[in-house]
């Protein structure tokens with residue numbers, strides 16, 4: 001893995017996984033959430049994880065998963081990271097991390113300074129934080145909505161974190177230069193339709209994110 005992380009999430013076919021790997025993604029994510037257009041059953045995610053064969057780190061994304069589901073996903077997929085993208089409390093994050101026996105990424109919805117303040121309770125509990133746009137109350141899912149938020153809210157936010165929410169090949173450069181995150185995460189912005197990944201957009205996203213990160217190091 002490089003020091004600046006690029007995560008492509010919501011991969012659901014061998015072909016799109018190969019696009020992400022050949023573009024140079026550090027992390028590849030598989031969504032296990034039935035209401036998502038990117039939902040993958042555990043067996044299908046396990047097959048894709050085998051295809052990765054060490055070329056990137058694998059992430060299984062869950063939403064408020066109970067212990068039995070967490071156990072099943074970890075045993076079947078053997079992901080490098082578990083992403084918790086629901087309303088998991090800091091205590092639940094700590095429990096899930098111990099139970100899974102692997103590092104955890106905790107996603108937090110950001111819509112106000114209060115949300116950033118609330119993130120402090122997760123610092124040092126999760127291995128990596130992930131800031132996404134706060135979803136509307138009536139949203140069918142808590143992420144993967146292609147919605148961005150006011151990045152200036154993240155000044156002084158707990159680290160290390162991945163930035164996500166509405167990123168795409170056209171805005172990721174500015175996002176990285178402004179926010180200086182530990183890495184970036186994208187799903188909708190590299191698709192041609194919900195759940196349909198697009199090779200050219202994946203390549204353009206990874207290239208733009210890396211270029212911005214390298215500029216920041218000069």
Ligand SMILES: O=C(O)c1ccccc1N[C@@H]1O[C@H](COP(=O)(O)O)[C@@H](O)[C@H]1O
Nearest residue numbers: 009036143144145146165166186187188
């Ligand atoms: O991708 C989904 O469908 C999804 C479902 C439930 C929780 C999270 C989900 N996706 C994650 O949301 C963020 C932002 O996505 P986007 O780039 O704005 O579409 C990212 O971490 C996705 O992996």
